[in-house]
Amino acid sequence: MPAAIVFDLDGTLSDTEALWDGVRRGLAEAEGIAWPDGATQAMMGMSTGEWSRFLSEEVGLPYPPEEAAARTIGALAERYRDGIPLLPGALESVRRMAERYPVGIASSSPRLLIDTFIEVNGLSDAITASVSTEEVDRGKPAPDGFLRACELLGADPRQCIAIEDSTNGIASALNAGMTVVTIPPHFHPPTAEVLARTTVLGGLDELSYDLVEGLIPTAR
Template sequence: MHSRNAPVRPSAVLFDMDGTLVDTEHLWWRAVAEVAQDLGHRLTDADLPEVFGRPVGHTAAYLRRAVDRPVPEARIAADLGSAFAARVAVDVRPRPGVVRLLAELKDASVPVGLVTASPRHVVDLVLRTLGHEWFALTVAAEDTARTKPAPDPYLTAAERLGAEPRTCVAVEDSPLGVASARAAGCPVVAVPSAVPIAAEPGTVVLSSLEEADLALLSRLAAAPVRAPGTRT
Protein backbone atom coordinates (compact mmCIF):
# COMPACT_ATOMS: atom_id res chain seq x y z
CA MET A 1 0.00 0.00 0.00
CA HIS A 2 1.33 3.44 -0.91
CA SER A 3 2.05 5.93 1.87
CA ARG A 4 0.19 9.20 1.71
CA ASN A 5 3.28 11.07 0.53
CA ALA A 6 4.53 8.47 -1.97
CA PRO A 7 3.77 9.23 -5.63
CA VAL A 8 1.66 6.71 -7.50
CA ARG A 9 3.81 4.59 -9.77
CA PRO A 10 3.16 4.55 -13.52
CA SER A 11 0.83 1.84 -14.77
CA ALA A 12 3.56 1.15 -17.35
CA VAL A 13 6.61 2.75 -18.92
CA LEU A 14 6.64 2.62 -22.72
CA PHE A 15 10.02 3.02 -24.40
CA ASP A 16 10.76 3.97 -27.97
CA MET A 17 13.60 1.84 -29.34
CA ASP A 18 15.89 3.51 -31.89
CA GLY A 19 17.83 6.36 -30.33
CA THR A 20 16.09 5.86 -26.97
CA LEU A 21 16.86 2.35 -25.75
CA VAL A 22 19.70 1.67 -28.16
CA ASP A 23 22.15 3.83 -30.06
CA THR A 24 20.94 3.01 -33.57
CA GLU A 25 20.15 6.41 -35.05
CA HIS A 26 23.65 6.69 -36.52
CA LEU A 27 23.21 3.21 -38.02
CA TRP A 28 19.92 4.24 -39.64
CA TRP A 29 21.50 7.42 -41.02
CA ARG A 30 24.36 5.41 -42.55
CA ALA A 31 21.92 2.92 -44.04
CA VAL A 32 19.81 5.70 -45.59
CA ALA A 33 22.95 7.49 -46.82
CA GLU A 34 24.15 4.30 -48.51
CA VAL A 35 20.85 3.67 -50.28
CA ALA A 36 20.50 7.35 -51.19
CA GLN A 37 23.98 7.40 -52.69
CA ASP A 38 23.15 4.37 -54.83
CA LEU A 39 20.16 6.35 -56.09
CA GLY A 40 22.31 9.40 -56.83
CA HIS A 41 21.28 11.50 -53.80
CA ARG A 42 23.67 12.77 -51.10
CA LEU A 43 22.13 13.21 -47.67
CA THR A 44 22.57 16.53 -45.85
CA ASP A 45 21.14 18.02 -42.67
CA ALA A 46 18.18 19.17 -44.72
CA ASP A 47 17.12 15.52 -44.98
CA LEU A 48 17.03 14.98 -41.20
CA PRO A 49 13.26 15.52 -40.72
CA GLU A 50 12.49 12.88 -43.36
CA VAL A 51 14.92 10.30 -41.92
CA PHE A 52 14.90 10.36 -38.11
CA GLY A 53 11.80 9.18 -36.28
CA ARG A 54 10.18 8.10 -39.54
CA PRO A 55 9.07 4.61 -40.58
CA VAL A 56 10.93 2.92 -43.43
CA GLY A 57 8.10 3.51 -45.90
CA HIS A 58 8.12 7.26 -45.32
CA THR A 59 11.85 7.57 -45.92
CA ALA A 60 11.62 5.34 -48.99
CA ALA A 61 8.90 7.57 -50.46
CA TYR A 62 10.98 10.65 -49.66
CA LEU A 63 14.04 9.25 -51.43
CA ARG A 64 11.92 8.28 -54.42
CA ARG A 65 10.76 11.89 -54.73
CA ALA A 66 14.24 13.29 -54.12
CA VAL A 67 15.89 11.37 -56.96
CA ASP A 68 12.99 11.60 -59.41
CA ARG A 69 13.87 8.23 -60.92
CA PRO A 70 11.54 5.36 -61.81
CA VAL A 71 12.63 3.21 -58.88
CA PRO A 72 9.79 1.43 -57.05
CA GLU A 73 9.32 2.61 -53.47
CA ALA A 74 8.99 -1.00 -52.38
CA ARG A 75 12.49 -1.73 -53.65
CA ILE A 76 13.91 1.34 -51.89
CA ALA A 77 12.16 0.31 -48.66
CA ALA A 78 13.55 -3.21 -48.95
CA ASP A 79 17.07 -1.87 -49.53
CA LEU A 80 16.74 0.46 -46.52
CA GLY A 81 15.54 -2.38 -44.33
CA SER A 82 18.35 -4.69 -45.40
CA ALA A 83 21.06 -2.04 -44.98
CA PHE A 84 19.79 -1.09 -41.52
CA ALA A 85 19.34 -4.67 -40.31
CA ALA A 86 22.87 -5.57 -41.41
CA ARG A 87 24.26 -2.79 -39.22
CA VAL A 88 22.00 -3.51 -36.24
CA ALA A 89 23.02 -7.17 -36.29
CA VAL A 90 26.63 -6.28 -35.47
CA ASP A 91 26.48 -2.95 -33.61
CA VAL A 92 23.75 -2.51 -30.98
CA ARG A 93 24.64 -0.53 -27.86
CA PRO A 94 22.25 0.46 -25.04
CA ARG A 95 21.99 4.20 -24.46
CA PRO A 96 23.49 5.57 -21.22
CA GLY A 97 21.26 4.87 -18.22
CA VAL A 98 18.98 2.41 -20.02
CA VAL A 99 19.97 -0.85 -18.33
CA ARG A 100 19.94 0.75 -14.86
CA LEU A 101 16.48 2.25 -15.44
CA LEU A 102 15.09 -1.01 -16.84
CA ALA A 103 16.44 -2.87 -13.80
CA GLU A 104 14.89 -0.31 -11.42
CA LEU A 105 11.49 -0.69 -13.11
CA LYS A 106 11.77 -4.50 -13.05
CA ASP A 107 12.64 -4.48 -9.34
CA ALA A 108 9.60 -2.26 -8.71
CA SER A 109 7.33 -4.56 -10.79
CA VAL A 110 6.40 -1.72 -13.15
CA PRO A 111 5.42 -3.18 -16.57
CA VAL A 112 7.62 -2.04 -19.44
CA GLY A 113 6.69 -1.93 -23.12
CA LEU A 114 8.71 -1.30 -26.26
CA VAL A 115 6.89 0.90 -28.80
CA THR A 116 8.67 1.49 -32.11
CA ALA A 117 8.14 2.43 -35.73
CA SER A 118 10.80 -0.10 -36.73
CA PRO A 119 9.74 -3.42 -38.28
CA ARG A 120 9.51 -6.61 -36.23
CA HIS A 121 12.67 -8.19 -37.62
CA VAL A 122 14.73 -5.20 -36.45
CA VAL A 123 13.10 -5.36 -33.01
CA ASP A 124 14.11 -9.01 -32.77
CA LEU A 125 17.70 -8.16 -33.70
CA VAL A 126 17.89 -5.46 -31.03
CA LEU A 127 16.38 -7.66 -28.34
CA ARG A 128 18.95 -10.37 -28.95
CA THR A 129 21.44 -7.92 -27.44
CA LEU A 130 19.30 -5.87 -25.07
CA GLY A 131 17.25 -8.83 -23.80
CA HIS A 132 13.59 -9.82 -24.22
CA GLU A 133 13.15 -10.26 -20.47
CA TRP A 134 12.80 -6.55 -19.75
CA PHE A 135 9.58 -6.13 -21.75
CA ALA A 136 6.00 -7.18 -21.05
CA LEU A 137 5.16 -6.48 -24.69
CA THR A 138 6.54 -4.99 -27.90
CA VAL A 139 4.66 -2.99 -30.52
CA ALA A 140 6.39 -2.86 -33.91
CA ALA A 141 5.50 -1.11 -37.17
CA GLU A 142 3.40 -4.05 -38.40
CA ASP A 143 1.22 -4.11 -35.29
CA THR A 144 -0.87 -0.99 -35.98
CA ALA A 145 -2.61 0.42 -39.05
CA ARG A 146 -0.82 3.74 -38.51
CA THR A 147 2.56 4.24 -36.92
CA LYS A 148 4.19 7.29 -35.31
CA PRO A 149 3.42 10.21 -35.26
CA ALA A 150 -0.14 8.82 -35.06
CA PRO A 151 -1.14 7.80 -31.51
CA ASP A 152 -1.97 4.21 -32.50
CA PRO A 153 1.24 2.52 -31.26
CA TYR A 154 0.98 3.97 -27.75
CA LEU A 155 -2.77 3.43 -27.57
CA THR A 156 -2.24 -0.20 -28.59
CA ALA A 157 0.47 -0.75 -25.98
CA ALA A 158 -1.64 0.76 -23.20
CA GLU A 159 -4.70 -1.24 -24.22
CA ARG A 160 -2.77 -4.52 -24.30
CA LEU A 161 -1.41 -3.79 -20.83
CA GLY A 162 -4.87 -2.93 -19.53
CA ALA A 163 -3.77 0.60 -18.61
CA GLU A 164 -4.99 4.14 -19.21
CA PRO A 165 -2.54 6.05 -21.47
CA ARG A 166 -2.52 9.01 -19.07
CA THR A 167 -0.99 6.77 -16.37
CA CYS A 168 1.66 5.34 -18.72
CA VAL A 169 4.90 7.28 -19.17
CA ALA A 170 6.43 7.24 -22.65
CA VAL A 171 10.18 7.63 -23.17
CA GLU A 172 11.16 9.10 -26.54
CA ASP A 173 14.02 10.72 -28.46
CA SER A 174 12.35 12.43 -31.44
CA PRO A 175 9.69 15.13 -31.93
CA LEU A 176 7.56 12.70 -33.96
CA GLY A 177 7.73 10.09 -31.23
CA VAL A 178 6.80 12.67 -28.61
CA ALA A 179 3.86 13.77 -30.80
CA SER A 180 2.67 10.16 -31.01
CA ALA A 181 2.82 9.62 -27.25
CA ARG A 182 1.22 12.98 -26.41
CA ALA A 183 -1.58 12.40 -28.94
CA ALA A 184 -2.28 9.12 -27.14
CA GLY A 185 -2.47 11.00 -23.82
CA CYS A 186 0.80 9.78 -22.29
CA PRO A 187 3.14 12.01 -20.32
CA VAL A 188 6.62 11.88 -21.86
CA VAL A 189 10.27 11.83 -20.86
CA ALA A 190 12.26 13.00 -23.89
CA VAL A 191 15.99 12.55 -24.42
CA PRO A 192 16.72 14.16 -27.83
CA SER A 193 19.08 12.19 -30.05
CA ALA A 194 19.38 14.01 -33.39
CA VAL A 195 16.62 16.66 -33.42
CA PRO A 196 15.87 19.14 -30.56
CA ILE A 197 12.69 18.67 -28.51
CA ALA A 198 10.95 21.50 -26.69
CA ALA A 199 9.81 21.04 -23.11
CA GLU A 200 6.12 21.68 -22.51
CA PRO A 201 3.49 20.60 -19.98
CA GLY A 202 3.45 16.82 -19.96
CA THR A 203 6.89 16.53 -21.58
CA VAL A 204 10.09 16.56 -19.51
CA VAL A 205 13.30 16.92 -21.53
CA LEU A 206 16.51 15.36 -20.16
CA SER A 207 20.02 15.24 -21.55
CA SER A 208 20.36 11.52 -20.72
CA LEU A 209 18.36 8.67 -19.21
CA GLU A 210 21.00 8.65 -16.49
CA GLU A 211 18.91 11.52 -15.09
CA ALA A 212 15.70 9.45 -15.06
CA ASP A 213 14.46 7.24 -12.25
CA LEU A 214 11.23 5.75 -10.92
CA ALA A 215 10.58 8.79 -8.74
CA LEU A 216 10.59 11.13 -11.76
CA LEU A 217 8.40 8.78 -13.80
CA SER A 218 5.98 8.49 -10.89
CA ARG A 219 5.65 12.27 -10.59
CA LEU A 220 4.87 12.50 -14.29
CA ALA A 221 2.28 9.74 -14.11
CA ALA A 222 0.56 11.47 -11.20
CA ALA A 223 0.51 14.95 -12.74
CA PRO A 224 -2.79 16.42 -13.96
CA VAL A 225 -3.54 15.53 -17.57
CA ARG A 226 -3.25 18.38 -20.08
CA ALA A 227 -4.01 18.34 -23.79
CA PRO A 228 -0.91 18.41 -26.03
CA GLY A 229 0.24 21.97 -26.67
CA THR A 230 -1.49 23.41 -23.60
CA ARG A 231 0.58 26.06 -21.84
CA THR A 232 0.49 26.93 -18.17
Protein backbone atom coordinates in the same frame (compact mmCIF):
# COMPACT_ATOMS: atom_id res chain seq x y z
CA MET B 1 1.95 5.22 -9.72
CA PRO B 2 2.29 4.94 -13.51
CA ALA B 3 0.34 2.09 -15.06
CA ALA B 4 3.21 1.34 -17.48
CA ILE B 5 6.39 2.72 -19.00
CA VAL B 6 6.80 2.66 -22.79
CA PHE B 7 10.21 3.28 -24.33
CA ASP B 8 11.02 4.38 -27.83
CA LEU B 9 13.97 2.46 -29.29
CA ASP B 10 16.13 4.26 -31.86
CA GLY B 11 17.72 7.34 -30.32
CA THR B 12 16.28 6.56 -26.88
CA LEU B 13 17.75 3.16 -25.98
CA SER B 14 19.90 2.41 -29.02
CA ASP B 15 22.22 4.98 -30.56
CA THR B 16 21.17 4.04 -34.08
CA GLU B 17 19.55 7.13 -35.59
CA ALA B 18 22.84 8.02 -37.29
CA LEU B 19 23.08 4.45 -38.66
CA TRP B 20 19.61 4.75 -40.21
CA ASP B 21 20.51 8.10 -41.69
CA GLY B 22 23.82 6.86 -43.05
CA VAL B 23 22.24 3.84 -44.76
CA ARG B 24 19.50 5.95 -46.37
CA ARG B 25 21.94 8.62 -47.51
CA GLY B 26 24.12 5.87 -48.94
CA LEU B 27 21.25 4.61 -51.10
CA ALA B 28 20.75 8.10 -52.49
CA GLU B 29 24.47 8.66 -53.03
CA ALA B 30 24.74 5.38 -54.94
CA GLU B 31 22.18 6.74 -57.39
CA GLY B 32 23.83 10.16 -57.66
CA ILE B 33 20.96 11.86 -55.79
CA ALA B 34 21.63 14.84 -53.52
CA TRP B 35 20.12 14.43 -50.06
CA PRO B 36 17.13 16.82 -49.72
CA ASP B 37 17.10 19.37 -46.93
CA GLY B 38 14.90 18.25 -44.07
CA ALA B 39 14.63 14.64 -45.25
CA THR B 40 16.37 13.20 -42.20
CA GLN B 41 14.08 14.98 -39.74
CA ALA B 42 10.98 14.20 -41.79
CA MET B 43 11.56 10.43 -41.66
CA MET B 44 12.30 10.21 -37.94
CA GLY B 45 9.38 8.30 -36.42
CA MET B 46 7.77 7.29 -39.72
CA SER B 47 6.61 3.70 -40.13
CA THR B 48 8.36 1.42 -42.62
CA GLY B 49 5.68 1.98 -45.24
CA GLU B 50 5.85 5.73 -44.77
CA TRP B 51 9.62 6.23 -44.90
CA SER B 52 10.08 3.79 -47.78
CA ARG B 53 7.52 5.77 -49.81
CA PHE B 54 9.32 8.96 -48.81
CA LEU B 55 12.61 7.56 -50.11
CA SER B 56 11.03 6.69 -53.44
CA GLU B 57 8.73 9.67 -53.92
CA GLU B 58 10.50 12.54 -52.15
CA VAL B 59 14.17 11.59 -52.15
CA GLY B 60 13.81 10.11 -55.62
CA LEU B 61 15.29 6.61 -55.36
CA PRO B 62 14.63 4.93 -58.73
CA TYR B 63 12.94 1.82 -57.35
CA PRO B 64 9.68 1.08 -55.52
CA PRO B 65 9.16 1.60 -51.78
CA GLU B 66 9.27 -2.14 -51.10
CA GLU B 67 12.80 -2.32 -52.48
CA ALA B 68 13.85 0.82 -50.63
CA ALA B 69 12.66 -0.78 -47.39
CA ALA B 70 14.33 -4.12 -48.10
CA ARG B 71 17.67 -2.51 -48.93
CA THR B 72 17.59 -0.28 -45.85
CA ILE B 73 16.53 -2.97 -43.38
CA GLY B 74 18.94 -5.51 -44.85
CA ALA B 75 21.90 -3.14 -44.47
CA LEU B 76 20.89 -2.30 -40.91
CA ALA B 77 20.44 -5.95 -39.93
CA GLU B 78 24.00 -6.64 -41.08
CA ARG B 79 25.29 -3.80 -38.92
CA TYR B 80 23.22 -4.97 -35.93
CA ARG B 81 24.93 -8.36 -36.09
CA ASP B 82 28.22 -6.60 -35.38
CA GLY B 83 26.71 -5.12 -32.21
CA ILE B 84 23.98 -2.63 -31.42
CA PRO B 85 25.29 0.69 -30.08
CA LEU B 86 23.48 1.54 -26.85
CA LEU B 87 22.97 4.84 -25.12
CA PRO B 88 24.40 5.13 -21.59
CA GLY B 89 22.17 3.49 -19.01
CA ALA B 90 19.82 1.96 -21.60
CA LEU B 91 19.65 -1.61 -20.34
CA GLU B 92 19.85 -0.58 -16.70
CA SER B 93 16.93 1.84 -17.05
CA VAL B 94 14.72 -0.76 -18.73
CA ARG B 95 15.44 -3.33 -16.05
CA ARG B 96 15.01 -0.77 -13.27
CA MET B 97 11.58 0.26 -14.54
CA ALA B 98 10.58 -3.38 -15.13
CA GLU B 99 11.14 -4.18 -11.47
CA ARG B 100 8.13 -2.01 -10.59
CA TYR B 101 6.02 -1.45 -13.73
CA PRO B 102 5.03 -3.23 -16.95
CA VAL B 103 7.44 -2.05 -19.64
CA GLY B 104 6.87 -1.84 -23.38
CA ILE B 105 8.55 -0.61 -26.54
CA ALA B 106 6.82 1.45 -29.24
CA SER B 107 9.21 1.94 -32.13
CA SER B 108 9.29 2.87 -35.78
CA SER B 109 11.83 0.09 -36.34
CA PRO B 110 10.67 -2.98 -38.26
CA ARG B 111 9.68 -6.00 -36.17
CA LEU B 112 12.90 -7.82 -37.15
CA LEU B 113 15.09 -5.09 -35.66
CA ILE B 114 13.00 -4.70 -32.49
CA ASP B 115 13.13 -8.43 -31.82
CA THR B 116 16.87 -8.48 -32.57
CA PHE B 117 17.45 -5.66 -30.08
CA ILE B 118 15.48 -7.44 -27.34
CA GLU B 119 17.17 -10.79 -27.99
CA VAL B 120 20.74 -9.55 -28.32
CA ASN B 121 20.45 -7.53 -25.12
CA GLY B 122 18.68 -10.23 -23.08
CA LEU B 123 15.59 -8.14 -22.35
CA SER B 124 12.86 -10.67 -23.11
CA ASP B 125 12.09 -10.99 -19.39
CA ALA B 126 11.86 -7.21 -18.93
CA ILE B 127 9.83 -6.18 -22.00
CA THR B 128 6.18 -7.18 -21.62
CA ALA B 129 5.02 -5.90 -25.03
CA SER B 130 6.54 -4.33 -28.13
CA VAL B 131 4.99 -2.61 -31.12
CA SER B 132 6.42 -1.66 -34.49
CA THR B 133 4.58 1.15 -36.22
CA GLU B 134 4.58 -1.00 -39.35
CA GLU B 135 1.98 -3.06 -37.45
CA VAL B 136 -0.43 -0.14 -36.99
CA ASP B 137 -2.14 2.19 -39.43
CA ARG B 138 0.04 5.26 -38.92
CA GLY B 139 3.56 5.98 -37.76
CA LYS B 140 4.71 8.75 -35.45
CA PRO B 141 3.63 11.56 -34.92
CA ALA B 142 0.26 9.76 -35.01
CA PRO B 143 -0.50 8.08 -31.66
CA ASP B 144 -1.20 4.60 -33.06
CA GLY B 145 2.00 2.87 -31.92
CA PHE B 146 1.86 4.13 -28.36
CA LEU B 147 -1.85 3.44 -28.10
CA ARG B 148 -1.31 -0.14 -29.23
CA ALA B 149 1.53 -0.62 -26.75
CA CYS B 150 -0.66 0.62 -23.90
CA GLU B 151 -3.44 -1.68 -25.08
CA LEU B 152 -1.12 -4.69 -25.04
CA LEU B 153 0.07 -3.70 -21.57
CA GLY B 154 -3.54 -3.39 -20.38
CA ALA B 155 -2.93 0.20 -19.33
CA ASP B 156 -4.73 3.53 -19.72
CA PRO B 157 -2.43 5.79 -21.82
CA ARG B 158 -3.31 8.72 -19.55
CA GLN B 159 -1.64 6.83 -16.70
CA CYS B 160 1.44 5.83 -18.70
CA ILE B 161 4.81 7.44 -19.32
CA ALA B 162 6.57 7.46 -22.69
CA ILE B 163 10.35 7.79 -22.91
CA GLU B 164 11.27 9.53 -26.15
CA ASP B 165 13.94 11.52 -27.95
CA SER B 166 12.54 12.86 -31.24
CA THR B 167 10.05 15.55 -32.16
CA ASN B 168 7.76 13.10 -33.97
CA GLY B 169 8.00 10.61 -31.12
CA ILE B 170 7.13 13.24 -28.52
CA ALA B 171 4.14 14.33 -30.60
CA SER B 172 3.02 10.71 -30.95
CA ALA B 173 3.04 10.10 -27.21
CA LEU B 174 1.36 13.40 -26.42
CA ASN B 175 -1.30 12.66 -29.04
CA ALA B 176 -1.89 9.36 -27.24
CA GLY B 177 -2.55 11.26 -24.01
CA MET B 178 0.63 10.07 -22.31
CA THR B 179 3.08 11.90 -20.09
CA VAL B 180 6.43 12.25 -21.86
CA VAL B 181 9.98 12.12 -20.56
CA THR B 182 12.57 13.22 -23.09
CA ILE B 183 16.28 12.48 -23.27
CA PRO B 184 17.34 14.91 -26.03
CA PRO B 185 19.75 13.28 -28.48
CA HIS B 186 22.88 14.73 -30.01
CA PHE B 187 21.38 13.77 -33.38
CA HIS B 188 18.75 16.33 -34.47
CA PRO B 189 17.36 17.21 -31.01
CA PRO B 190 13.83 18.61 -30.64
CA THR B 191 13.31 22.34 -30.37
CA ALA B 192 12.99 24.10 -27.03
CA GLU B 193 9.29 24.64 -27.75
CA VAL B 194 8.72 20.90 -28.15
CA LEU B 195 10.81 20.00 -25.12
CA ALA B 196 8.81 22.41 -22.97
CA ARG B 197 5.85 20.03 -23.22
CA THR B 198 7.86 17.22 -21.63
CA THR B 199 10.08 16.44 -18.66
CA VAL B 200 13.67 16.67 -19.90
CA LEU B 201 16.45 14.49 -18.48
CA GLY B 202 20.16 14.59 -19.09
CA GLY B 203 20.33 10.83 -19.49
CA LEU B 204 18.61 7.53 -18.79
CA ASP B 205 20.43 7.22 -15.46
CA GLU B 206 18.14 9.99 -14.18
CA LEU B 207 15.03 7.89 -14.85
CA SER B 208 14.13 7.01 -11.26
CA TYR B 209 11.08 5.68 -9.43
CA ASP B 210 10.60 8.97 -7.62
CA LEU B 211 10.71 10.91 -10.87
CA VAL B 212 8.17 8.83 -12.79
CA GLU B 213 5.80 8.46 -9.86
CA GLY B 214 5.80 12.22 -9.41
CA LEU B 215 4.74 12.75 -13.01
CA ILE B 216 1.39 10.95 -12.84
CA PRO B 217 -1.39 12.78 -10.98
CA THR B 218 -3.57 10.71 -8.68
CA ALA B 219 -6.53 11.57 -10.91
CA ARG B 220 -6.47 12.54 -14.58
